[in-house]
Amino acid sequence: MTWVVWVVAAVVVVVAGAGVVAVPRLRDRDLRRRTAWSAARAAIDSAAVSRDAATTSQPEAEQLLARAETLxxxxxxxxxxxxxxxxxxxxxxxxxxxxD
Structure with missing residues (x-):
């Protein structure tokens, strides 16, 4: 019966150790993803403003902005x-x- 307690204790220690490692990594990955998308949305908005202010048509720029918006x-x-x-x-x- 005592060996069952030791096995359960070992499993608890391993799971707790894995949680201590995994949680900060998951939070960091989520923060990187949110930060990257925030920068991308800001760049897309800036490009849209430049498009609206442009006096001439730029087909390549339109394609690039369309790709960015699709992504x-x-x-x-x-x-x-x-x-x-x-x-x-x-x-x-x-x-x-x-x-210019």
């Missing part, structure tokens, strides 16, 4: 957010260059 609609992970951010920043640069 944002899919709600992927941090890599998708970084890709959406990059597309939106490039579109914003094209519209700003066309305006």
């Amino acid at each position: 944002a609609a899919a709600h992927g992970g941090p890599r998708a957010a970084e890709s959406a951010h990059d597309h939106a920043v490039r579109a914003d640069e094209l519209w700003r260059a066309a305006r």
